[in-house]
Ligand SMILES: [Zn+2]
C-alpha cells in the first residue's frame with residue numbers, strides 16, 4: 001500500500017466519509033455484527049472522490065478475511081460495478097465463513113446472525129432441515145432471518161440446526 005494511501009486514511013476527509021457511511025448502517029453487511037465496524041472500498045477512484053455507493057460496512061473479522069480471500073485469489077471481479085463486486089465478495093466470505101472465526105456459542109440460546117451463518121451449508125445457504133429446526137416454513141419466507149435473530153430458541157432446536165448441514 002502506498003504512502004499516499006496511508007496518508008489518505010489518516011485524513012479528515014476519509015474520517016468524515018467513513019463515519020457518514022457507518023452512521024447509515026446498522027452492522028456488518030455480511031455477518032450483521034454491530035461492533036468493530038470498518039468501511040471497505042469496493043472501488044478505488046481518485047482518493048478524494050469517494051462515492052458512498054463504493055463503500056461497504058464490514059466488521060473487522062469479515063473485512064480482514066475478505067482481504068485474505070482476495071490475496072489468495074479466491075474470487076475475481078469481472079466489472080467495476082459496486083453491486084457486482086459486493087455480490088462476489090459477499091458470496092466468497094459466506095462460502096468460507098467457518099474459516100474466518102471460531103464456532104459461535106449462543107448466549108442464553110438467543111439466535112445471532114453469525115450463528116445462523118456459521119452453521120449454513122458450504123455454499124452459504126440453508127436447507128429444509130435448517131428451517132425445520134427453527135420452525136420456519138420451507139421455502140423460507142423473505143425476512144425469516146430478521147424474524148429469528150435476537151429471539152431465544154430451545155437447546156434441542158439449536159442442536160438440530162447445528163446438525164442440519166452435516
Ligand atoms: Zn462481519
Ligand SMILES: [Zn+2]
Nearest residue numbers: 039040041063
Ligand atoms: Zn477493505
